[in-house]
Amino acid sequence: MLSVQDLKVFFHSDGNISRAVDGVSYEVREGETVCLVGESGCGKTVSVLAILGLVPQPPGEIHGGEILFKGKNLLTLDEETLQGLRGKEISMIFQEPMTSLNPVFTIGDQIEEAIIAHEAVERAEAHRRAIELLTDVGIPSPEERAKDYPHSLSGGQRQRVMIAMALACKPDLVIADEPTTALDVTIQDQILHLFRELKEKRHMALLYITHNLGVVAEIADRIYVMYSGTMAEVGNVEHIFRDPFHPYTMGLLASLPSRARKGQSLYSIPGAVPDPAYKPHGCPFNPRCPYVQESCTMEFPEMCDFGDGHFARCPITYEQKKGK
Amino acid sequence: MMEMKRKNGTALPEGGVLEAPRRTLFQENWHLFKKNRLAMAGLVIFIIFFFVAAAGVFLTSGRDPVFDPALVRLQEKLRPPLSKPNLETLKPEEVPTLGIYLFGTDDLGRDVFSRMLQGAWVSLTVGFVAVGIAVVIGVILGGIAGYYGHSQIRLGHLLACLLIGGGTIGIFSGRIAAGVLMVLFGAAVSAILIRMEDSKGRGPIPTGLSVLFLNLFSVDIFVTGLIDIMLCFPVFFLILTVVALLPASMYNIMIVIGFTSWMGSARFIRAEFLSLRELDFVTAAKALGVSDWRIIFRHMVPNAMSPVLVSATIGIASAILIEAGLSFLGFGVPPPHATWGNILSSGKDFLFDAPWLTFVPGFAVLTVVLAFNLFGEGLREVLNPKLRER
Numbered sequence: 001m002l003s004v005q006d007l008k009v010f011f012h013s014d015g016n017i018s019r020a021v022d023g024v025s026y027e028v029r030e031g032e033t034v035c036l037v038g039e040s041g042c043g044k045t046v047s048v049l050a051i052l053g054l055v056p057q058p059p060g061e062i063h064g065g066e067i068l069f070k071g072k073n074l075l076t077l078d079e080e081t082l083q084g085l086r087g088k089e090i091s092m093i094f095q096e097p098m099t100s101l102n103p104v105f106t107i108g109d110q111i112e113e114a115i116i117a118h119e120a121v122e123r124a125e126a127h128r129r130a131i132e133l134l135t136d137v138g139i140p141s142p143e144e145r146a147k148d149y150p151h152s153l154s155g156g157q158r159q160r161v162m163i164a165m166a167l168a169c170k171p172d173l174v175i176a177d178e179p180t181t182a183l184d185v186t187i188q189d190q191i192l193h194l195f196r197e198l199k200e201k202r203h204m205a206l207l208y209i210t211h212n213l214g215v216v217a218e219i220a221d222r223i224y225v226m227y228s229g230t231m232a233e234v235g236n237v238e239h240i241f242r243d244p245f246h247p248y249t250m251g252l253l254a255s256l257p258s259r260a261r262k263g264q265s266l267y268s269i270p271g272a273v274p275d276p277a278y279k280p281h282g283c284p285f286n287p288r289c290p291y292v293q294e295s296c297t298m299e300f301p302e303m304c305d306f307g308d309g310h311f312a313r314c315p316i317t318y319e320q321k322k323g324k
Numbered sequence: 325m326m327e328m329k330r331k332n333g334t335a336l337p338e339g340g341v342l343e344a345p346r347r348t349l350f351q352e353n354w355h356l357f358k359k360n361r362l363a364m365a366g367l368v369i370f371i372i373f374f375f376v377a378a379a380g381v382f383l384t385s386g387r388d389p390v391f392d393p394a395l396v397r398l399q400e401k402l403r404p405p406l407s408k409p410n411l412e413t414l415k416p417e418e419v420p421t422l423g424i425y426l427f428g429t430d431d432l433g434r435d436v437f438s439r440m441l442q443g444a445w446v447s448l449t450v451g452f453v454a455v456g457i458a459v460v461i462g463v464i465l466g467g468i469a470g471y472y473g474h475s476q477i478r479l480g481h482l483l484a485c486l487l488i489g490g491g492t493i494g495i496f497s498g499r500i501a502a503g504v505l506m507v508l509f510g511a512a513v514s515a516i517l518i519r520m521e522d523s524k525g526r527g528p529i530p531t532g533l534s535v536l537f538l539n540l541f542s543v544d545i546f547v548t549g550l551i552d553i554m555l556c557f558p559v560f561f562l563i564l565t566v567v568a569l570l571p572a573s574m575y576n577i578m579i580v581i582g583f584t585s586w587m588g589s590a591r592f593i594r595a596e597f598l599s600l601r602e603l604d605f606v607t608a609a610k611a612l613g614v615s616d617w618r619i620i621f622r623h624m625v626p627n628a629m630s631p632v633l634v635s636a637t638i639g640i641a642s643a644i645l646i647e648a649g650l651s652f653l654g655f656g657v658p659p660p661h662a663t664w665g666n667i668l669s670s671g672k673d674f675l676f677d678a679p680w681l682t683f684v685p686g687f688a689v690l691t692v693v694l695a696f697n698l699f700g701e702g703l704r705e706v707l708n709p710k711l712r713e714r
Binding site (some may be wrong): 052054056083091102113117149165168 | 474603623627
């Protein structure tokens, strides 16, 4: 349904070009939950903002690639058509529920606004549907809460309201940009359950961005691991968690706290994410990679097919596997 | 079991839930505002002034007004306040409605109280309408500068504006054929610009037209430049110049004051928008497919209004003052209609014989302007959390 092909988003600042998203491809099929994983600053958010045409231009620039949604290339659509698409067919949930709601309107008003933006319905009808949505996302006594302002709700409740807004026009694809990062663990679990429940009920696809591997293991149908604006590894939960082939994915998994290594200090990948304006030559992971070889610093590696929909951008481990 | 008591002393209902007192934002602000005695005094005077002015317009207009501000009684001229009319020389319909001259009479024997009533309405409407115009212009220009600040004004945009503007002037000044031609040409240029901008990524711009896309300056620079230019002029003299060119009427005064005092609100709105634009809820609204126009006016303006509200309240005071000043100088509302400024102006010739002619309107202007300023200051303290705790 959604297919991003070789997307490049660059940012210009002070004469430098930051290659925030540098040739990323991914795909979301109908009714699927796809997770985009990677550390902060690896281009996850920018790549999904590009889907909705929300990358600020300037300083941003879509340098190339295609974003196909139901066969249309979103990058060539004019603003008006795109506006009709946002919220109606693709909607987005943001990371910070605290600041993503307008403080001067009641939450009921804001959900109605989402409905009225796309459908010619009466205010009363929109209000009825807003109440319905609030019930769906599990807000108790929705009639009264609809009259509340965002400041009187808790973080979890606000995120539920954000979800209700995103679902208002029954979109086919919901993009959730780290929706649970700002919430504590118990609320996080509730929200994940809510996502799963709503997804089954409404048959929508979910593109879930996170850096929390625990969340990924719980909900993903397919996982894309991003590193420094490029795709490092693709696979399902089994592939990524049991049998990772990209050294970055291995490092990520090794740095998870686990009971087996109780008492030892946590593993961390040495070094830091490269500045997107000054990326190392060749594989962007090469300065931090334990398996690094000379060829890694020479040329950008190809995506290697490990079979069964499992891909990793690392010829070194690919060779090792074939040699086995 | 320990009996829980609520703040007001009543016991908690059986199985009841303790709830924080629900107060709307308005109630909370009102509670804070009430503590400021001066601001409350300002508000009370403002409300009284409002009702007096509204009553004044009913009582002094019409064919047979209750208080006739234009009734000349030459035999009763320059009578001091609270003096009784000489019933022997007056016709019955000329006797003032109150039975006494509350604020005295002027050099033509007109009742100053009636004239003050009539003038109150002028002051009120001039104040509100002028500030209304200023705020509308300020919000639109400031909003555009804050929201679209990064966008570039291109040579083509300027050309289209000049052609359409020049053509319109041409049409109105008689050269219809040339004017229509210019407007059509301008429309063609803007059509080209819009078409080309929409077709991003559909191929390069033809070289012949690329000159139209030459970036000149950003929208932000244009609007802030306009604000700075307007701020360069001493407002009162600018208004004097414009008023001298226009026929004198109440409406012209309102419009001129409005068009020369929008800079403050434009700056406030622009500054607020620059920070609001980066907030998540604006991005969230965009992601929901809300149109730019709706985002600006429904989502951002209400968040940016509080400093504008304060400056508007104080702006009303200065608009009243400017109107009184213009009327005093004889550029304001034309004479048969009384305003506080022209009562003051005609009274200055009799300053020693009839001081009430200057004191009454002068004191009225002082009180109203002071009340608006105090009210505005109080509002500022309530709406700006940083000023609350002192």
